[in-house]
Amino acid sequence: MKNKFLDLLAQRYESEEKVVTEIINLEAILDLPKGTEHFVSDLHGEYQAFQHVLRNGSGKVKEKIRDRFSNELSEEEITEFATLVYYPEEKLQLIKSHFANKKEINEWYIKKIEHLIQLVSYASSKYTRSKLRKALPKQFVYIIEELLYKTDDYTNKKPYYKKIVEQVISLDQADELIIGLAYTTQRLVVDHLHVVGDIYDRGPEPDKIMDTLINYHSVDVQWGNHDVLWLGAFAGSKVCLANIIRICARYDNLDIIEDVYGINLRPLLNLAEKYYEDNPAFRPKRQSNKKISDQEQSQITKIHQAIAMIQFKLESPIIKRRPNFNMEKRLVLEKVNYEKNEITLRGETYPLVNTCFATVNPEQPDQLLEEEQQVIDKLLFSVRHSEKLGRHMRFLMKKGSLYLKYNGNLLIHGCIPIDEQGNMEEMKIENKSYAGRELLDIFEHYLRYSFDHPEETDDLATDMVWYLWTGEHSSLFGKREMTTFERYFITDKKTHKEVKNPYYYMRENEEICHKILKEFELDPMHGHIINGHTPVKEIEGENPIKANGKIVVIDGGFSKAYQPTTGIAGYTLLYNSYGMQLVAHKHFNSKQEVLHNGNDVLSVKRLVDKELKRKKVRETNVGESLLQEISMLKGLLKYRYMK
Ligand SMILES: O=P(O)(O)OC[C@H]1O[C@](O)(COP(=O)(O)O)[C@@H](O)[C@@H]1O
């Protein structure tokens, strides 16, 4: 077996020289400084704000420009340069429109290309040439390499450099080259991106975020509860599907379902028109930049009610067939007194408002009408046949996981369910109890199984995906119950409260963080927990760095809907060879504002950790696999070439 493997390897490295060269190359990489990791979370469909953070590398682009050019450029010029790197196509047009003639433009081209080459050279100093080559725009690799490697001896080579650039300009390629160099810079500044969950829901353009991630050079995702809801819908869970449509209706985002993913909403609309009226509790949340007509609002309000009622009905049989989910208290439709229009929850009776129970049979409240059944079946069929949704969901599965151990850190969207004593909470699944890491592993197993078996829609695996969205022991939800029904129909706010898992206050305690890191076989001295999911209420003085720096919560809320609560527009984290930096982003208005005023949303940086010694690739995950590769290549050398 081993020899067979080495024979295969020998096909790739067919000479002794090639094996040796590769070993030397890999050894050299091990001693380079570790690449920059960029962490973002809770993007919630806010594509524009996300784009900005990605393009400016959470401030790293500007920092590099400042480091390299502060002697030559004014602060204003640095800002303009940075904006050119973020949005090269648009900024080019804007800058060019200010020049009087071609000659002025050409002079500017020469200067800017020179600056960009110097910037790329500076930003790539910790990479091998081969890695840099991969980051260069394909059509200009030769030219850029000429320019890059001649700049070492710049004064002597100036005429040569000038000649090349003049050629580029006269051949009308300057814009393309500048754009290519700008994107190369963006790519060099961040080596790897982690998305710590919640790409979907609330905001308008999750699909564009997905397309960006699919094209990104290096990325992983830790699924959030909202992502899992979409995965569940695609994996055949009707109740997850009802939820995603309900949330899209609530946030006036049904065009994501209908126009972007091509899912036909007509049958649902027909049902909605037949049974529902206007209802203040179900009107879509207004988005500042979007106008809707009264007719549209009325349709969405009706759809919102229709799908919410389907959702509540679909929850009931799952709760009944899965006693281990311990969700009997969520059998809300059965707790309603339909004559008196009130509900009894935990021994207390509350009046119901804004109800829309036209399709509910009080004798069998969870029974779907034939029409409702048909609607949800058709929706599922449509979802399964959406090419684009399929592509996005498969990518989420491929790059995603419930948690990730990466360079000594633990990345999770929500929580590790624990009790008040700080012990891992147990959940029984098919007669076996799971807790901590084992619980998360079995959750992920079910999610993957469900995804691979979409034809099974009522099995444990599919139900488990919904549990991940809403169950008390779900590491993604992390609350005792979801009070959606109460928030629509009961005015008494105390019924709306969703009690959080003790994790959310216990995580302030360093000992608890150590315990969790150990549970995942990570070194508690050096590791950190990187968390998303709960908006950090900066307004109320909450600190995203907790437990003496052992845990960082980076959900500051990209989500516009949540910004009044958080007082900030998002946190991101950077981890380079010098340590970790937390970056707080102010509210992002628009790309236009950045283009015209250079307004950068960035602000404070707080140091989470400072490496005493610059960290090298050797000490990272990537380093670990390079070391394995080296050892295999050494094996090949011995086996094939008797070295
Ligand atoms: O703000 P909305 O749309 O009412 O949603 C509230 C629901 O979202 C949740 O907070 C989950 O979403 P998050 O992961 O963004 O927190 C539920 O706990 C809650 O019931």
Ligand SMILES: [Mn+2]
């Ligand atoms: Mn979340």
